[in-house]
Amino acid sequence: MEQRKPAITYRHATLQDADATLNNLLDLVVEGTWDWNRASGEVVRSPGWYRMLGYEVGVFKQDVFTWENLIHPDDYPRVMQNFEQFTAGKIDHYSIDYRCKKQDGHYLWITDNAQIIARDDEGVVTRILGAHLDIHERKTAQLELFEQNRLLRADNVTLEKLITQKARELENRNRELQQKIEQIEQISNTDPLTQIPNRKKFEEELRTEKSRSDRYGHELSFAMFDIDHFKNINDTFGHETGDKVLKKLAAFISQNIRDIDFFGRWGGEEFVLIFPDVPLEGATACAEKLRRLIAEYELFPGFKITCSFGVTSYRTGDSIDDIFSRIDNALYVAKDSGRDRVVELHVEAQS
Ligand SMILES: Nc1nc2c(ncn2[C@@H]2O[C@H](COP(=O)(O)OP(=O)(O)OP(=O)(O)O)[C@@H](O)[C@H]2O)c(=O)[nH]1
Known part of the structure:
Protein backbone atom coordinates (compact mmCIF):
# COMPACT_ATOMS: atom_id res chain seq x y z
CA MET A 1 0.00 0.00 0.00
CA ALA A 141 -21.30 21.28 37.15
CA GLN A 142 -20.35 17.59 37.12
CA LEU A 143 -19.18 17.67 40.75
CA GLU A 144 -22.40 19.34 41.87
CA LEU A 145 -24.38 16.62 40.14
CA PHE A 146 -22.26 13.93 41.81
CA GLU A 147 -22.83 15.59 45.17
CA GLN A 148 -26.58 15.66 44.66
CA ASN A 149 -26.59 12.01 43.61
CA ARG A 150 -24.49 11.12 46.60
CA LEU A 151 -26.89 12.92 48.92
CA LEU A 152 -29.82 11.19 47.28
CA ARG A 153 -28.22 7.79 47.69
CA ALA A 154 -27.17 8.41 51.27
CA ASP A 155 -29.49 6.64 53.70
CA ASN A 156 -30.37 9.73 55.65
CA VAL A 157 -31.15 12.05 52.76
CA THR A 158 -34.35 11.49 50.88
CA LEU A 159 -35.45 13.30 47.76
CA GLU A 160 -37.95 15.07 49.96
CA LYS A 161 -35.20 16.39 52.22
CA LEU A 162 -33.19 17.56 49.24
CA ILE A 163 -36.21 19.43 47.87
CA THR A 164 -36.83 21.00 51.28
CA GLN A 165 -33.19 22.09 51.43
CA LYS A 166 -33.34 23.59 47.93
CA ALA A 167 -36.64 25.30 48.73
CA ARG A 168 -35.06 26.82 51.85
CA GLU A 169 -32.10 28.08 49.82
CA LEU A 170 -34.51 29.61 47.33
CA GLU A 171 -36.50 31.22 50.12
CA ASN A 172 -33.35 32.80 51.57
CA ARG A 173 -32.38 34.06 48.14
CA ASN A 174 -35.84 35.56 47.65
CA ARG A 175 -35.67 37.21 51.05
CA GLU A 176 -32.30 38.77 50.17
CA LEU A 177 -33.72 40.01 46.86
CA GLN A 178 -36.78 41.44 48.61
CA GLN A 179 -34.51 43.30 51.04
CA LYS A 180 -32.52 44.72 48.13
CA ILE A 181 -35.73 45.86 46.41
CA GLU A 182 -36.89 47.53 49.63
CA GLN A 183 -33.52 49.26 50.04
CA ILE A 184 -33.68 50.58 46.47
CA GLU A 185 -37.27 51.72 46.98
CA GLN A 186 -36.28 53.46 50.21
CA ILE A 187 -33.44 55.29 48.44
CA SER A 188 -35.65 56.37 45.54
CA ASN A 189 -38.28 57.74 47.96
CA THR A 190 -35.92 59.58 50.30
CA ASP A 191 -34.40 63.03 50.05
CA PRO A 192 -30.64 62.42 50.35
CA LEU A 193 -29.91 65.59 52.36
CA THR A 194 -32.61 65.52 55.02
CA GLN A 195 -33.42 61.78 54.95
CA ILE A 196 -37.16 62.50 54.90
CA PRO A 197 -39.51 61.46 52.04
CA ASN A 198 -38.93 63.31 48.78
CA ARG A 199 -41.36 64.89 46.33
CA LYS A 200 -41.88 61.62 44.43
CA LYS A 201 -42.97 59.86 47.62
CA PHE A 202 -45.12 62.84 48.58
CA GLU A 203 -46.99 62.70 45.26
CA GLU A 204 -47.59 58.96 45.71
CA GLU A 205 -48.87 59.55 49.23
CA LEU A 206 -51.08 62.39 48.07
CA ARG A 207 -52.74 60.18 45.45
CA THR A 208 -53.32 57.43 48.03
CA GLU A 209 -54.86 59.81 50.57
CA LYS A 210 -56.98 61.48 47.91
CA SER A 211 -58.48 58.10 46.88
CA ARG A 212 -59.00 57.17 50.54
CA SER A 213 -60.82 60.42 51.18
CA ASP A 214 -63.00 59.89 48.05
CA ARG A 215 -63.80 56.34 49.18
CA TYR A 216 -64.68 57.03 52.80
CA GLY A 217 -65.53 60.72 52.74
CA HIS A 218 -62.75 61.45 55.25
CA GLU A 219 -61.45 64.95 55.70
CA LEU A 220 -57.99 65.60 54.29
CA SER A 221 -55.78 68.67 54.67
CA PHE A 222 -52.37 69.86 53.56
CA ALA A 223 -49.75 72.40 54.49
CA MET A 224 -46.69 73.67 52.71
CA PHE A 225 -44.07 75.77 54.44
CA ASP A 226 -40.99 77.62 53.37
CA ILE A 227 -38.07 78.97 55.39
CA ASP A 228 -38.10 82.77 55.52
CA HIS A 229 -35.14 84.57 53.93
CA PHE A 230 -33.26 81.33 53.47
CA LYS A 231 -31.17 82.92 50.77
CA ASN A 232 -29.74 85.29 53.42
CA ILE A 233 -28.66 82.28 55.53
CA ASN A 234 -26.79 80.80 52.58
CA ASP A 235 -25.28 84.14 51.63
CA THR A 236 -24.22 85.01 55.18
CA PHE A 237 -23.11 81.67 56.62
CA GLY A 238 -22.42 79.60 53.50
CA HIS A 239 -24.23 76.82 51.68
CA GLU A 240 -23.00 74.16 54.12
CA THR A 241 -24.66 75.93 57.04
CA GLY A 242 -27.78 76.26 54.84
CA ASP A 243 -27.75 72.47 54.40
CA LYS A 244 -27.38 71.96 58.16
CA VAL A 245 -30.38 74.22 58.74
CA LEU A 246 -32.47 72.11 56.34
CA LYS A 247 -31.38 68.89 58.07
CA LYS A 248 -32.03 70.19 61.59
CA LEU A 249 -35.40 71.61 60.65
CA ALA A 250 -36.49 68.35 58.96
CA ALA A 251 -35.51 66.33 62.05
CA PHE A 252 -37.26 68.82 64.35
CA ILE A 253 -40.55 68.73 62.40
CA SER A 254 -40.47 64.92 62.21
CA GLN A 255 -40.38 64.81 66.02
CA ASN A 256 -43.32 67.17 66.37
CA ILE A 257 -46.03 65.64 64.19
CA ARG A 258 -48.32 62.62 64.63
CA ASP A 259 -47.18 59.27 63.24
CA ILE A 260 -49.98 59.23 60.69
CA ASP A 261 -49.14 62.68 59.32
CA PHE A 262 -46.93 62.70 56.27
CA PHE A 263 -43.94 65.04 56.12
CA GLY A 264 -41.69 65.44 53.10
CA ARG A 265 -39.33 67.79 51.30
CA TRP A 266 -40.94 69.42 48.28
CA GLY A 267 -37.61 70.81 47.09
CA GLY A 268 -35.19 73.63 47.99
CA GLU A 269 -36.31 75.17 51.30
CA GLU A 270 -39.95 74.09 50.89
CA PHE A 271 -41.59 71.28 52.85
CA VAL A 272 -45.03 69.65 52.68
CA LEU A 273 -47.35 68.02 55.18
CA ILE A 274 -50.42 65.81 54.69
CA PHE A 275 -52.90 65.54 57.55
CA PRO A 276 -55.21 62.57 56.90
CA ASP A 277 -58.62 62.68 58.53
CA VAL A 278 -58.14 66.30 59.66
CA PRO A 279 -60.35 69.25 58.63
CA LEU A 280 -58.94 72.61 57.58
CA GLU A 281 -59.19 74.14 61.05
CA GLY A 282 -57.26 71.21 62.56
CA ALA A 283 -54.52 71.50 59.95
CA THR A 284 -54.29 75.25 60.52
CA ALA A 285 -53.97 74.71 64.26
CA CYS A 286 -51.24 72.13 63.70
CA ALA A 287 -49.39 74.43 61.27
CA GLU A 288 -49.68 77.25 63.81
CA LYS A 289 -48.21 75.01 66.52
CA LEU A 290 -45.29 74.07 64.22
CA ARG A 291 -44.72 77.70 63.19
CA ARG A 292 -44.46 78.71 66.86
CA LEU A 293 -42.18 75.77 67.75
CA ILE A 294 -39.85 76.58 64.85
CA ALA A 295 -39.65 80.26 65.81
CA GLU A 296 -38.67 79.26 69.36
CA TYR A 297 -36.24 76.53 68.38
CA GLU A 298 -32.51 77.29 68.56
CA LEU A 299 -31.02 75.30 65.69
CA PHE A 300 -27.54 76.35 66.81
CA PRO A 301 -26.72 78.39 69.92
CA GLY A 302 -28.32 81.77 69.35
CA PHE A 303 -29.52 80.84 65.86
CA LYS A 304 -33.24 80.76 65.06
CA ILE A 305 -35.33 80.82 61.88
CA THR A 306 -38.97 81.43 60.97
CA CYS A 307 -41.20 79.77 58.41
CA SER A 308 -44.32 80.78 56.47
CA PHE A 309 -47.15 78.29 56.03
CA GLY A 310 -49.94 77.83 53.48
CA VAL A 311 -52.78 75.46 54.45
CA THR A 312 -55.75 74.08 52.52
CA SER A 313 -58.04 71.06 52.52
CA TYR A 314 -59.26 68.62 49.92
CA ARG A 315 -62.61 68.87 48.19
CA THR A 316 -63.95 65.80 46.36
CA GLY A 317 -63.07 66.06 42.70
CA ASP A 318 -60.03 68.28 43.26
CA SER A 319 -57.09 67.51 41.03
CA ILE A 320 -53.58 67.59 42.45
CA ASP A 321 -53.09 70.85 40.51
CA ASP A 322 -56.17 72.35 42.19
CA ILE A 323 -54.78 71.52 45.62
CA PHE A 324 -51.39 72.98 44.78
CA SER A 325 -52.73 76.07 43.22
CA ARG A 326 -54.62 76.82 46.50
CA ILE A 327 -51.76 75.94 48.78
CA ASP A 328 -49.34 78.01 46.68
CA ASN A 329 -51.65 81.01 46.87
CA ALA A 330 -51.94 80.62 50.64
CA LEU A 331 -48.15 80.47 50.99
CA TYR A 332 -47.75 83.48 48.74
CA VAL A 333 -50.16 85.47 50.92
CA ALA A 334 -48.26 84.37 54.06
CA LYS A 335 -44.97 85.61 52.58
CA ASP A 336 -46.48 88.76 51.16
CA SER A 337 -48.14 89.76 54.41
CA GLY A 338 -44.95 89.70 56.47
CA ARG A 339 -43.77 86.02 56.79
CA ASP A 340 -43.64 83.89 59.98
CA ARG A 341 -47.36 83.23 59.74
CA VAL A 342 -49.95 80.64 58.69
CA VAL A 343 -52.50 81.43 55.99
CA GLU A 344 -55.33 79.03 55.22
CA LEU A 345 -57.21 79.02 51.98
CA HIS A 346 -60.75 77.66 52.05
CA VAL A 347 -61.98 75.65 49.12
CA GLU A 348 -64.71 78.24 48.53
CA ALA A 349 -62.09 80.97 48.26
CA GLN A 350 -60.92 79.41 45.00
CA SER A 351 -64.30 78.65 43.52
N1 LIG B 1 -28.03 75.28 51.38
C1 LIG B 1 -29.02 74.97 50.54
N2 LIG B 1 -29.68 75.98 49.93
C2 LIG B 1 -30.69 75.67 49.08
C3 LIG B 1 -31.05 74.35 48.83
N3 LIG B 1 -32.10 74.37 47.95
C4 LIG B 1 -32.37 75.66 47.69
N4 LIG B 1 -31.54 76.46 48.37
C5 LIG B 1 -31.47 77.94 48.37
O1 LIG B 1 -32.66 78.45 48.95
C6 LIG B 1 -32.73 79.82 48.59
C7 LIG B 1 -34.18 80.16 48.36
O2 LIG B 1 -34.21 81.55 48.14
P1 LIG B 1 -35.52 82.34 47.80
O3 LIG B 1 -36.41 81.49 46.91
O4 LIG B 1 -35.11 83.67 47.27
O5 LIG B 1 -36.29 82.45 49.12
P2 LIG B 1 -35.91 83.06 50.54
O6 LIG B 1 -34.55 83.68 50.54
O7 LIG B 1 -36.13 81.98 51.53
O8 LIG B 1 -36.95 84.17 50.70
P3 LIG B 1 -38.49 84.03 51.08
O9 LIG B 1 -38.91 82.62 50.76
O10 LIG B 1 -39.18 85.05 50.25
O11 LIG B 1 -38.59 84.32 52.52
C8 LIG B 1 -31.87 79.99 47.34
O12 LIG B 1 -30.72 80.77 47.67
C9 LIG B 1 -31.43 78.57 47.02
O13 LIG B 1 -30.11 78.52 46.48
C10 LIG B 1 -30.30 73.30 49.46
O14 LIG B 1 -30.53 72.10 49.29
N5 LIG B 1 -29.29 73.68 50.31
Missing part, protein backbone atom coordinates in the same frame (compact mmCIF):
# COMPACT_ATOMS: atom_id res chain seq x y z
CA GLU A 2 1.30 3.43 -0.89
CA GLN A 3 2.45 5.50 2.10
CA ARG A 4 0.70 8.88 2.34
CA LYS A 5 3.17 11.74 2.51
CA PRO A 6 2.41 14.42 5.07
CA ALA A 7 1.22 17.63 3.44
CA ILE A 8 3.75 20.42 3.81
CA THR A 9 1.78 23.41 5.01
CA TYR A 10 4.60 25.70 6.02
CA ARG A 11 7.97 26.52 4.51
CA HIS A 12 10.21 28.76 6.58
CA ALA A 13 13.45 30.33 5.50
CA THR A 14 14.88 30.40 9.02
CA LEU A 15 14.50 28.47 12.24
CA GLN A 16 13.36 31.68 13.92
CA ASP A 17 10.42 31.96 11.50
CA ALA A 18 9.51 28.34 12.17
CA ASP A 19 9.61 28.96 15.94
CA ALA A 20 7.40 32.00 15.60
CA THR A 21 4.78 30.05 13.64
CA LEU A 22 4.86 27.20 16.14
CA ASN A 23 4.55 29.47 19.19
CA ASN A 24 1.73 31.50 17.68
CA LEU A 25 -0.18 28.40 16.65
CA LEU A 26 0.25 26.84 20.09
CA ASP A 27 -1.04 30.00 21.67
CA LEU A 28 -4.09 29.87 19.41
CA VAL A 29 -5.08 26.22 19.69
CA VAL A 30 -4.10 25.27 23.24
CA GLU A 31 -4.76 27.25 26.36
CA GLY A 32 -1.42 26.65 28.06
CA THR A 33 1.59 24.54 27.17
CA TRP A 34 4.63 23.50 29.20
CA ASP A 35 7.93 21.94 28.18
CA TRP A 36 10.12 20.20 30.77
CA ASN A 37 13.78 19.60 30.06
CA ARG A 38 15.64 17.31 32.44
CA ALA A 39 19.15 18.49 31.50
CA SER A 40 18.48 22.19 32.16
CA GLY A 41 15.89 21.56 34.89
CA GLU A 42 13.73 24.21 33.18
CA VAL A 43 10.03 24.23 32.45
CA VAL A 44 9.13 26.66 29.68
CA ARG A 45 5.48 27.80 29.83
CA SER A 46 3.50 29.50 27.06
CA PRO A 47 1.79 32.91 27.54
CA GLY A 48 -1.58 31.12 27.47
CA TRP A 49 -0.53 29.05 30.52
CA TYR A 50 -0.12 32.25 32.55
CA ARG A 51 -3.22 33.93 31.13
CA MET A 52 -5.48 30.98 31.96
CA LEU A 53 -4.60 31.35 35.65
CA GLY A 54 -4.66 35.14 35.59
CA TYR A 55 -0.94 35.69 36.16
CA GLU A 56 1.28 38.16 34.38
CA VAL A 57 3.13 36.31 31.61
CA GLY A 58 6.57 35.09 32.75
CA VAL A 59 6.10 36.06 36.39
CA PHE A 60 7.20 32.66 37.75
CA LYS A 61 10.55 30.89 37.84
CA GLN A 62 10.81 28.34 35.06
CA ASP A 63 11.08 25.30 37.30
CA VAL A 64 8.88 22.39 38.39
CA PHE A 65 8.32 23.88 41.83
CA THR A 66 6.21 26.63 40.31
CA TRP A 67 3.81 23.97 39.08
CA GLU A 68 3.89 21.93 42.29
CA ASN A 69 3.14 25.01 44.40
CA LEU A 70 0.04 25.83 42.38
CA ILE A 71 -1.61 22.40 42.65
CA HIS A 72 -4.49 22.19 45.12
CA PRO A 73 -3.23 20.38 48.27
CA ASP A 74 -6.08 17.83 48.03
CA ASP A 75 -5.12 16.98 44.44
CA TYR A 76 -1.34 17.05 44.92
CA PRO A 77 -0.72 13.40 46.00
CA ARG A 78 -2.89 12.04 43.16
CA VAL A 79 -1.14 14.22 40.54
CA MET A 80 2.35 13.30 41.76
CA GLN A 81 1.56 9.59 41.82
CA ASN A 82 0.18 9.77 38.30
CA PHE A 83 3.16 11.72 37.00
CA GLU A 84 5.69 9.32 38.57
CA GLN A 85 3.88 6.28 37.15
CA PHE A 86 3.95 7.93 33.74
CA THR A 87 7.66 8.80 33.76
CA ALA A 88 8.48 5.30 35.12
CA GLY A 89 6.61 3.81 32.15
CA LYS A 90 3.94 2.15 34.34
CA ILE A 91 1.12 3.96 32.51
CA ASP A 92 1.04 4.92 28.83
CA HIS A 93 -0.96 8.10 29.06
CA TYR A 94 -0.72 11.11 31.28
CA SER A 95 -4.07 12.89 31.32
CA ILE A 96 -5.34 14.10 34.64
CA ASP A 97 -7.86 16.63 36.01
CA TYR A 98 -6.85 18.75 39.00
CA ARG A 99 -7.11 22.25 40.43
CA CYS A 100 -4.51 24.99 40.03
CA LYS A 101 -4.35 28.17 42.08
CA LYS A 102 -5.21 31.33 40.18
CA GLN A 103 -3.83 34.80 40.78
CA ASP A 104 -7.05 35.81 42.63
CA GLY A 105 -6.61 32.93 45.10
CA HIS A 106 -9.43 30.77 43.67
CA TYR A 107 -8.74 27.39 42.09
CA LEU A 108 -9.35 26.49 38.45
CA TRP A 109 -10.10 22.96 37.27
CA ILE A 110 -7.83 21.99 34.38
CA THR A 111 -7.00 18.89 32.38
CA ASP A 112 -3.26 18.30 32.08
CA ASN A 113 -2.15 16.16 29.10
CA ALA A 114 1.48 15.25 28.49
CA GLN A 115 3.67 13.32 26.13
CA ILE A 116 7.26 12.06 26.55
CA ILE A 117 9.27 13.28 23.61
CA ALA A 118 12.85 12.31 24.51
CA ARG A 119 14.77 9.70 26.53
CA ASP A 120 18.52 9.17 27.02
CA ASP A 121 20.44 5.99 26.13
CA GLU A 122 19.32 4.33 29.37
CA GLY A 123 15.69 5.09 28.63
CA VAL A 124 15.39 7.81 31.25
CA VAL A 125 12.89 10.49 30.29
CA THR A 126 14.67 13.74 29.37
CA ARG A 127 11.93 15.87 27.89
CA ILE A 128 8.15 16.06 28.28
CA LEU A 129 5.66 18.35 26.54
CA GLY A 130 2.31 19.09 28.11
CA ALA A 131 -0.83 21.19 27.73
CA HIS A 132 -3.34 22.56 30.22
CA LEU A 133 -7.02 22.98 29.26
CA ASP A 134 -9.57 24.96 31.26
CA ILE A 135 -12.42 22.55 32.19
CA HIS A 136 -13.68 24.52 35.17
CA GLU A 137 -17.33 25.01 34.19
CA ARG A 138 -17.90 21.44 33.07
CA LYS A 139 -16.09 20.01 36.08
CA THR A 140 -17.90 22.08 38.70
